Amino acid sequence: MGMAFPSVEQLTELITPITESHRMDVETIKVVRAGKKSVVSIGLDSDTRPSLDELEVVSQELSEVLDAAETEGRYSFGAGYTLEVSTPGVELPFTAPRHWRRNRTRLVKVTQEGTSQIWRIGALNSSETAVILVGTDKKQPVIRNLELTESHSAVVEIEFAKPPAMELELAGLNHEDALERGEEDK
Template identity: 60%
Template structure:
């Protein structure tokens, strides 16, 4: 049996993570010496806590061990299983990433220039998102079509966000779009 690929392992763990309402945001297999590493990044709209990650890690480990015992997988001399959340440096590439980071700052790379905005609501189809930017004292609202989204990552924010930005980010997509008409 060949060493399992990331795609094979993702398919194998899909039922386990689905029962916990989690999404696989990444799975990396590193074959290194006697022990290999399987690193899995999981997330959900409700943000998994350490207790849930521990339970899921145990379930995935048991699943891998059982599949290996049946001869369906071979990790060689063994494996190290790492289960965690993606972290803030994960690029926002799916509508769920934007939804999960609503009200946070995002750094966008637009034509080689860094642009910072606050994430607002997604539209009902999850094809566009509201971006809120501060120009001195005034707030501006723009609509970003996700199909044309530049590279975007959450920006670490140390100061408390301005309340007017949070209020605008908390509005529905349609309410925020109306702000652009004024």
């Protein structure tokens, strides 16, 4: 029985202790097998956005762990593998409160029941179950509270223009203050 190539779950389990020690989250793991060789791509992020130097350090530690797993005979990575460690691209869909928190003040495309709208991301509430979304309707600011349990998909929308000051101001308010502002504007 030959050693198996680790599954994404097994890889996640192997690398999580290291990424956690650096306060990073594993956002994506992709394994591309090309003949005898393979590429393991790992997307890591943190609240402060990892620098290239930090990613390099983590990459070194991850290589050691993967090599050790192979030496111990737990997994096989084929005739040689390449490890790529980077931050995930902006096309990563939001699946956790941290994605909203880390992209605050950026634009987001939120799709619900087949309809997409562009909003600016405001504050999460203290329990991280809802997020303030700021929009503009007929030049008036609109504040919406999105419960993260509501069915939706969300992804960063690339912005080329300078953000309107009013939207940034509202996105900068804490959750409760933003809700109050939303009530006043009704």
